[in-house]
Amino acid sequence: MTSVPFNWKLLEKAELNQSFDLETALNHLKFNADGLIPAIAQQYDTHEVVMMAWMNLDAIKETLKTQRVCYWSRSRQAYWRKGESSGQIQHLKELRIDCDGDTLLLLVDQIGPACHTGRRSCFYAVADQDELRVNSEPLISPEALYGK
Amino acid sequence: MTSVPFNWKLLEKAELNQSFDLETALNHLKFNADGLIPAIAQQYDTHEVVMMAWMNLDAIKETLKTQRVCYWSRSRQAYWRKGESSGQIQHLKELRIDCDGDTLLLLVDQIGPACHTGRRSCFYAVADQDELRVNSEPLISPEALYGK
Numbered sequence: 001m002t003s004v005p006f007n008w009k010l011l012e013k014a015e016l017n018q019s020f021d022l023e024t025a026l027n028h029l030k031f032n033a034d035g036l037i038p039a040i041a042q043q044y045d046t047h048e049v050v051m052m053a054w055m056n057l058d059a060i061k062e063t064l065k066t067q068r069v070c071y072w073s074r075s076r077q078a079y080w081r082k083g084e085s086s087g088q089i090q091h092l093k094e095l096r097i098d099c100d101g102d103t104l105l106l107l108v109d110q111i112g113p114a115c116h117t118g119r120r121s122c123f124y125a126v127a128d129q130d131e132l133r134v135n136s137e138p139l140i141s142p143e144a145l146y147g148k
Numbered sequence: 149m150t151s152v153p154f155n156w157k158l159l160e161k162a163e164l165n166q167s168f169d170l171e172t173a174l175n176h177l178k179f180n181a182d183g184l185i186p187a188i189a190q191q192y193d194t195h196e197v198v199m200m201a202w203m204n205l206d207a208i209k210e211t212l213k214t215q216r217v218c219y220w221s222r223s224r225q226a227y228w229r230k231g232e233s234s235g236q237i238q239h240l241k242e243l244r245i246d247c248d249g250d251t252l253l254l255l256v257d258q259i260g261p262a263c264h265t266g267r268r269s270c271f272y273a274v275a276d277q278d279e280l281r282v283n284s285e286p287l288i289s290p291e292a293l294y295g296k
Contacts, residue, residue, distance in 0.1 A: 011273060011282065012265045012290075019279035040188055040197060047195030049188060052251045064275060096271040097280065099263050103200045105271040115247050117160045123244040123253040125159060127212060131167035132245065134159065142160075 008101045026060060030102040036072055037104060041114065044093040044107040050114035051122040053080070055104065060095075067092045069108060086145045088112040113139045116146075156249045174208060178250040184220055185252060189262065192241040192255040198262035199270040201228070203252065208243075215240045217256060234293045236260040261287045264294075 006024045014020075031037050036054040043050055053071040055063070059079060062070045069090035073080035083089030094107040115122040118138030126135045154172045162168075179185050184202040191198055201219040203211070207227060210218045217238035221228035231237030242255040263270040266286030274283045 011280075014282045016282060016285045019276065019281040022275055022278050022280045025273070025280040038186055038200065040200065042197055049190055049195075049197065049253055052186065052188065052246065095275040096283075097273045097275070098200065098270040099265055099267075099272065100270075103270075105197055117247055119247075122246040122248075122251075124247065125173070125245045127170055127243040127245070128167065130170050132159075132170045132173040133165060133167040134162045135164075135244075137164045 008099065012099065025097065025101075026057065028101055029057070029060075029097070030100070031056065034074075036074070037102060039069075039071065039104040039106055041069065041090060041106045041108050041110065043110050045109075048121055049123060050108075050110050050120065053082075060104070063092055063106075064095060069106060082114075083111065086112075086116075088114065088145065090114070113145070116142060118142050118145055156247065160247065173245065173249075174205065176249055177205070177208075177245070178248070179204065182222075184222070185250060187217075187219065187252040187254055189217065189238060189254045189256050189258065191258050193257075196269055197271060198256075198258050198268065201230075208252070211240055211254075212243060217254060230262075231259065234260075234264075236262065236293065238262070261293070264290060266290050266293055 006020055006028055029037055035056050039053055039055045041051045054074055056072045059070045059072050069082045069092055071080040089111050091109040093109060096105040113120050118140045119136050120139055124134055124136045126133050154168055154176055177185055183204045186200055187203045189199045202222055204220045207218045207220050217230045217240055219228040237259050239257040241257060244253040261268050266288045267284050268287055272282055272284045274281050
């Protein structure tokens with residue numbers, strides 16, 4: 001078995017459509033001290049950024065294998081299979097890694113709201129002059145999402 | 149001077165276009181142990197996610213005041229006024245905060261490439277079956293961006 005060298009500097013110089021072993025690249029991801037990496041979720045067709053959460057290496061591998069997004073919940077200290085309690089799952093369309101291997105961009109098909117408030121996107125608070133303004137309403141009430 | 153209460157739970161229940169004092173909200177942002185918060189930069193019109201970097205409170209305030217994006221560089225441990233050495237500046241169009249106050253979304257007008265490799269976006273490496281594939285070429289060479 002041949003060993004293909006990999007580092008993020010090599011990737012910089014790569015030509016269009018040049019490819020590297022994915023498993024090797026994943027093993028070069030730069031996780032933080034808690035073993036986590038930020039993952040941005042963007043709706044693949046409308047390009048709306050719906051949320052950001054965190055993944056560990058196993059969550060990334062599960063997501064790639066199942067094509068359903070699995071995060072690591074820092075508050076619960078547990079795997080967080082998006083939609084497992086609300087039904088609002090995220091189908092993975094594409095996973096991208098940034099230039100220095102410390103952030104992920106997930107192109108997803110988000111069923112219903114991504115936000116626990118019932119809004120489509122978690123980014124619903126907008127800085128507007130000296131105020132923070134709410135720019136959207138829930139599609140579904142949190143009570144309906146999570147039960148009473 | 150009246151004091152308006154603020155917390156992220158109050159925001160959840162807010163109605164469309166309800167607003168809160170921005171300065172108060174910024175003081176409730178959840179920074180990490182290094183005093184930083186992740187900031188996703190998205191091109192405001194095409195909706196392409198071009199990069200993610202980190203900000204401290206002063207970088208956020210400077211960005212809102214000047215409407216030019218200023219990050220905190222973790223590698224250089226210094227303010228990073230995007231484009232100060234490359235000329236590829238980011239004009240701020242809108243700053244959004246997520247539902248629990250621990251991530252920012254910046255809608256920007258990115259002049260030229262956002263990525264230090266000269267590519268438009270830092271997210272140019274795509275997981276494709278068992279390979280990591282380069283999906284774009286530099287618009288400008290890094291040498292031209294940063295000088296020799």
